[in-house]
Amino acid sequence: MQLPLQLPLQLLNPLKLVTGLGLAAFVSLSSLSGCAVAQPAKPTVVILATGGTIAGAGASAVNSATYAAAKVPVDKLLAGLPELASVANVRGEQVFQIASESFTNDNLVKLGKRVSALVKQPDVDGIVVTHGTDTLEETAYFLNLVVRTSKPIVVVGSMRPGTALSADGALNLFDAVSVAASKDAGGKGVLVTMNDEINSGRDVVKLVNIKTEAFKSQWGPLGMIVEGNNYWFRAPVKRHTAQSEFNIDDFDVLPAVEIVYGYGNMPRSAVDLFGNAGVKALIHAGTGNGSVADRNVAALQEVRAKGIQVIRSSRVPAGFVLRNAEQPDDKYDWVVAHDLNPQKARILAAVALTRGVDSKELQRIFWQY
Template sequence: MKANIAIIGTGGTIAGRGESSVNTSAYACSVVSVDEILSGIPELASLANLQAEQLLQMGSENFATEHLLLLGSRISRLLQQDHVDGVVVTHGTDTIDETAYFLHLTLKSMKPVVVVGSMRPPSALSPDGPLNLYNAILVASSPASRGKGTLVVSNDEIHTARDVVKTSTFKLESFRSPYGPLGYVVEGMPRYYREPARSHTLETPWSIEEIDRLPEVGIVYAHGGIDAGMVDAVTNARMSGIVYAATGNGNVAEHVVGALLRARREGLHVVRASRTGSGVVIRNGAQPDDKYDWLVVDDQAPQKARILLMLALTREARSAELQRMFHRY
C-alpha cells in the first residue's frame, strides 16, 4: 500500500527558471508552482499518493519568523490528519537549515517531515531538484524515517535538521553535517546508519500549537578589527538576544567585551558561537562566561543557535536553564 504524503511548496531554486539550460546559478527564483514541479516528474506517481499545496512562493532568504510559524502550523495540522503519513516541504536552500531545525524542535509527531530543495533550477541542463524531491518522498514514505524528527534530503543524503548546514553557493554537495548524514538513498531505498543524538519533536518543551510569536535574536559576525558599535546596534534594536559568531573557540576581542557586557545589562542574553563551521565552544574557556552571565552554543552553528535561543526564550529566561537547553538540543 502506498503512503499518503502531503507536499507543501514554499518556492526557492527548486521552483526557479533560468533563461537557458546552462544557467545554473543565475535564474529567476520561485516562479514555478509546486503542481508544475510535480507534474514534471511522472515517476512520483508510483511512490505515494500525493496531495500538494502552495503555501508560500519566495526565496528562503526572505523567510521571517512569521513564515516559520505559518509553515509550522500548517504542517502540524496535516500531521494530525489520520490519512497523512508524512509531509515534504519544498524550500529554498539559503535558510533550509534554519527552517528545518525550527520544525525539528516544535512539531509534535512521529511522522516523517522532510525538507528538500535544489542547487540548480528545473530548467538547468542537469537539475538536481527532481531526484532530490523523488528521494525526499521516498524518505517521507518509509517507516524507517518515523521518529527521527525533521530531515533534510539532498544529493542522495539524509541529514538530521539539527546538524545540517549549507556549505557552498553552487555545488550539488553543498549540504553537510559535521558528523555525517544519518543515511543515504540508494537505488530507491532509504538506508539509515545512525540516529539523531539530541532531543527533538516529542522530547522538547516547545509546540508549534502554543507559539504565536517569537522573540527576536540578532547575530553579530566577528572579524579582525570589528567595531564594537555593531554589538551596540543590536542592543539598541531592543532584541532579546545576541549570538556572537566569534573567531576560533568563541574568542571575543578585548574592545568588544564591554559592548557585550552592556548588552547583557540591558537584558539581552549573549551567546558565544564560532564562525569556523565546526567544533565545540567551551564554556568558561575563551571567556569567563559564569562571571559575565553569558551562554555558549556547544557545537551549534550561529544560525541554528539563533533558532534555539528564540524558542528557549518563549519559556525561560534563567541563564542556567538556557545553557542546559544548548547542551540538550
C-alpha cells in the first residue's frame, strides 16, 4: 500500500508524527484508531443575580447613563451570552431584583447565607454575584468577611445597561465567570471583575460614576483578564473568607451602625441624633486624617460614654487614618478605620459587633481585616 503524499514515512515514527504534523493531526489520527482524547469536565459556576445596571434597560441605544436598573432577569442575561458555555457549566438564581442603592442589612445577610450554602456543595466550583455598582463594594467586602471558603467568589456589575452602545456588562460577566471557574482564583478572597481588572473586594471602591473604569483600588488591582485568561500581579494580605474569624452561619441580624459625615460648619446635631437612636457604633467620616471638628469632640465623647463604639474614618478617597493623630484615640477609647472608607468601615464594625467585641478587640479587627 502506498502512503499519501501529505503523510510521508513519518507515520512510521509516532514522535516525529506529533512534532511534524502538530497535535491536531495526532488527535485526528488517534480518533481514527479508536483512541479519542477525553475532554476534562468543565467547572460549575452559579450566578446569583441581585439586579442593578447589569440587569438594566434604557429607552434607546444612546441611553448609557439614563435607564431603569434591575429590569432583566438572570435567565435572559444568560441567554444573551451563550459564550459562557465554553467556560463553565453555568446556572442562575434570581436572589433579588433591585437597584443596589436600596440594599439593606437584611439583603446582605440573605445573600451571604445563600453564597455560604452554595460553596458547601461539592458540585459548585465558583460563585458570581451580579450587583448594582452603587453599593457593590460594600457587598463584596461583606462577603469577603463572612463566607468561609477558598472557592472563588466574584462580584460583578456594569456601568452601562445592556441596551446601550458599547455596553460593558456582557464582557464583565464573561470575565467574572472565567475567573470564578479558574482554580488560580481560589483562596484570594472575594474578587470584583470589571473593566478587564481583577480587584480585591476589600480594597476596591467606586471612584467614578459615569465611566466604565469606575472601580479602582488605591493599592492597585490584583490582576487582569484578557480573553478569558487571568494574569495575576499581587495577592491580598488582609484576613478574608476561609481565614476569617467571622461566619455568616453564626448570625441572622447585623447590629445598627451609622455614619456621620464631616464637613466645614458641621454641627453636633447628627452625632447627637444617632447617639440617641440605639446604634451600636458610629462611624465619623472625618476630613483629612479623620479629623473631628472641635464642637463634635465632646459629642463623640458623650456617645462613647454610652457604650457606643466611635470609629474615625475619612471622607478622603485614598490614604489611611493614623491612630492618635489629629485626635488622642487612646485617651477617648476611639477606634480608627485604617484604610477603610466610611461605608466599608460600617460593614466591618457591624460584622465585628455580632460578636460583642470591646474597643481593643475592634481596633485589632480593623488592623487585620
